[in-house]
Amino acid sequence: MAQSPEQMAETMIANLPEKTGKSLEAWLKITKKCGETKHGGLVKFLKGEHGLTHGFANLIAHKTLASDAGSADSTDDLVEAQYAEPKADLRPIYDALIQGISKFGQDVEISPKKSYVSLRRAKQFGLIQPSTKTRVDVGINLKGIEPTGRLEASGSFNAMVSHRVRLSEVAHVDKELLGWLKQAYEAS
Numbered sequence: 001m002a003q004s005p006e007q008m009a010e011t012m013i014a015n016l017p018e019k020t021g022k023s024l025e026a027w028l029k030i031t032k033k034c035g036e037t038k039h040g041g042l043v044k045f046l047k048g049e050h051g052l053t054h055g056f057a058n059l060i061a062h063k064t065l066a067s068d069a070g071s072a073d074s075t076d077d078l079v080e081a082q083y084a085e086p087k088a089d090l091r092p093i094y095d096a097l098i099q100g101i102s103k104f105g106q107d108v109e110i111s112p113k114k115s116y117v118s119l120r121r122a123k124q125f126g127l128i129q130p131s132t133k134t135r136v137d138v139g140i141n142l143k144g145i146e147p148t149g150r151l152e153a154s155g156s157f158n159a160m161v162s163h164r165v166r167l168s169e170v171a172h173v174d175k176e177l178l179g180w181l182k183q184a185y186e187a188s
Contacts, residue, residue, distance in 0.1 A: 012059050020056055024063060031064040039065060065114075078112035087130045094136060096173040097128055104185045116158075124160060125184035131157075136167045138177065141184045151180060 013024050020027070030050075036042045039061045046057035083091040094117075101108055101119060109120040116129035116139075127139040139154060139161030147153040150165055157164045165177055 009059060012056065016056065020050075020052060024060070027060045028064055031060060037065075076112075078114060079117065082112075082115065082117075082130050086133045090130045090134075090136050092170050093167050093173060094128055094130070096170050097136075097138065100173060100178045101126075101181055101185075104182055108185065119181070119185075121185055121188040123188045125188040126181055127158065127161060129158070131166075134168055138165045138167060138181070139163070140165065140180050141188065142180060143187075145183075 016027065017023050022030075027046075031042055031046070034042070034045050034049075036045050042061035042064055043054070043057045046052045046060055047054065052060070079094070083094060098110060101110070105121075107121050109118075111118040111120055116127045118124050119126040119128065125141050129137045129139065131137045137157060139158045140151075140163045141161050142151075142163050145151075145163070147163060152164050152166075154161045154164045163180070165172075165180070167173065167177075
């Protein structure tokens with residue numbers, strides 16, 4: 001059975017001392033003193049200065065910045081923060097997406113992160129991100145499907161998905177979009 005992202009993070013944290021020679025607490029002391037305040041900078045610092053693999057560097061950077069779901073007081077708080085002003089008008093789009101996606105099955109996992117919400121089953125099949133004040137981007141994993149019309153190639157949007165659909169109103173959460181998401185869900 002596949003582990004949840006939280007279970008995978010717990011396993012990595014338990015393995016830190018053996019694999020890197022330091023506990024998470026020790027790494028957090030190092031990162032908090034290094035002067036880096038952005039995720040990418042922390043990852044680069046940990047990989048370059050300390051020789052960590054990307055996976056461990058990414059985990060430690062998230063824990064340093066409390067930007068992962070496991071570090072948040074509540075995953076609801078992460079979603080609330082994403083749709084706070086000036087993006088509050090986008091919340092109905094998110095709610096409509098979650099309502100439609102939740103009907104796919106009881107194994108849908110909705111996992112909020114700091115800047116987006118991951119949609120998982122056995123693996124991530126999509127994500128929802130309020131990208132601008134006027135647009136929500138839906139990333140979808142549809143490997144082998146040609147982009148067409150509003151189903152764009154993800155490009156530089158997010159490397160964890162193959163396609164993107166841009167939404168600016170609730171009416172864009174339609175049968176076509178939910179069909180693509182369901183196709184990705186069933187393939188995951």
